[in-house]
Amino acid sequence: MLVVRPAAPADLDHLLELAILSGPGFTSLPEDPDQLVERLDLSRDSFTAAIPPRERWYTLMLEETDTGDIDGIGSVKAAVGLKRPFFSFRQMSNTAQSPSLDIKLEHQTLVLVNECSGWTEVGSLFLKADRRKGGAGRLLSQSRYMLIGAEPDMFAENVLAELRGVFTPDGACPFWDHVAHKFFPMPFDQADMMTGSTDKQFILDLAPRHPIYIDLLPEPARAVIGKVHPQGVPAMALLESEGFRTNGLIDIFDAGPTVSCSRDNIRTVRDARNLTVALADEVEAELPSLISTDSIGGFRAVRQKVGLAGDVATLSAETADALKVRAGDTVRVKA
Template structure:
């Protein structure tokens, strides 16, 4: 059985493996053991409630209960931009016209902004290649919304997600090579690492202070603005199915899109319902349901059969064990 559960310090080797597999441009998964170790400490303390809610960063692991193998990762950052700016480029449409010539021209520009302060972010969604079919990705993705829905008051009214931009098969990033690198004279990996490990002052110091006219950019850069890395297309589809939509912001390094949705309008947050647990040897249900615990601190999630009757959800013993729940406990179910 696959279960989504909190990540902690003991997961460092697994997390490092996933970071290496994720490849370039996955800012939240740097190939840096020290950073990853700090992140796992933060995850442990977040689930334990040892810090103020806006400072929490919950990391989730997708685990096979039979083998203990870790197949994927997802996360929820309670609030972005509070201690370090959350920079983006906003795509702005500008109109220029000359009545005397009878001309009207539309120009797109990229403007550096810091608009998302305090918003909740879902991210770090990554699965091993052999787990990208069969519903594991959907389970991991939706588990993040079940976490938010368990105690929504811990999260912001707006939830965003950043998607990785386009990279070529040889690892080159057209937007970085033709645009961002002109302002940040370093390797992409170095800038990416600094984004996650510093206060981002270097971005404020070096980023363009004036709008960048898209029409003046080379075609390879224009072609990837707001486009998703091929590996991110399934993640984008999952986000759209939950109600997320592009909000006109892109990443300043790789031009990947940002999408957002009102917290209470996310489909999984909205549709999941609380039930009291009952346990049986056999469960009669046509289709599996998304099931999670009802608190952030003890969060776990699975996709298994549940027989729903009134306010009671009957689970198999195996499912109850994976969720670590007992009869009379509360679970949340999205059928």
């Protein structure tokens, strides 16, 4: 059985493996053991409520219960842009016209902004290649919304996700090479690392202070603005199925899109119900449902068959064991 559960400091080797497999541009998974140790410690402190709610960053691992193998990762950051700015480029339309010549032009520009301060971010969604079929990705993705729905007041009213921009098969990033690198004269990996490990002052110091006219950019850069890395297309589809939509913001380094949705309108948050657990040797159900615990502490989630009758959710003993719940406990179910 696949179960989504909180990351722990003992997951360092697994997390480093996933970071290496994720490749360039996956800012939240740096190939840096020291940063990953800090992230796992932060996740532990978040799930145990050892730090203030707005500082919490919950990291979730997808585990095979039979083998203990870790196949994927997802996360929820309670609030972004508070201690460090959350920079983006906003695509804007600027009108220029000459009535005497009867000419009207619409110029598309990119402007540096910091608009999402205090928003919750869902991210870090990554699975090993052999796990990207059969519903594992949907389980891991939706588990983040089950976590938010368990205690919604711990999260912001607006939720965003950033998707990785386009990279060529040889690892080059067209937007970085033709645009961002002109302002940040360093390797992409260094800028990417500094984004996650510094206060981002270097961005404020070096980023363009005036609009960038998209029509003046080389075609390879224009072509990838707001486009998703091929590996991110399934993640984009999952986000859209939950109600997320593009909002005109893109990443300042790789031009990947940002999508957003109000917390209470995320489909899984909205539709999941709190039910009381009952146990049975056999569970009658045509299709499996998404099931999670009803609180952040000790959060766990699975996709298994559940019998639904009124306010009761009937689980098998195996499912209850995976969730670490007993008869009479409360679970959240998204049928």
